[in-house]
Amino acid sequence: MTPHPRTARWLAGSLLLGIGAFQACVAAGAPWGRACYGGGHPGVLPGRLRATSAGATFAYAGMAFLIARRPLDHRRQRRLHGVLAGVFSGAVVLNAISPSRLEAAIWAPTSALLAAALWAGRPPAP
Numbered sequence: 001m002t003p004h005p006r007t008a009r010w011l012a013g014s015l016l017l018g019i020g021a022f023q024a025c026v027a028a029g030a031p032w033g034r035a036c037y038g039g040g041h042p043g044v045l046p047g048r049l050r051a052t053s054a055g056a057t058f059a060y061a062g063m064a065f066l067i068a069r070r071p072l073d074h075r076r077q078r079r080l081h082g083v084l085a086g087v088f089s090g091a092v093v094l095n096a097i098s099p100s101r102l103e104a105a106i107w108a109p110t111s112a113l114l115a116a117a118l119w120a121g122r123p124p125a126p
Contacts, residue, residue, distance in 0.1 A: 020060030039100025
């Protein structure tokens, strides 16, 4: 059973904001390094990765805005959903093969759910 596209978009936007919040926390110094970037930096991330997470915070917020607000025309919005669904499908694989078991356990299923929600939330074909 496929969810209603509005429900799927709400879920996708919520997941994107949640991932963005996680990135903001690690950028601010939360000691969650085992759960990101391959888990190679347990505890607080080094400065360069914290800066990367700060940038990722804005990227995830931007994606959530584009998904939730639908500011693009119908065709572009549909394409955006498809492209992002593909990106997060690839993220499933990358997170699943991460040397960090914590990262694989958290982010692979989150990415899978996000990819499915993005795909299901696409506007209908014209």
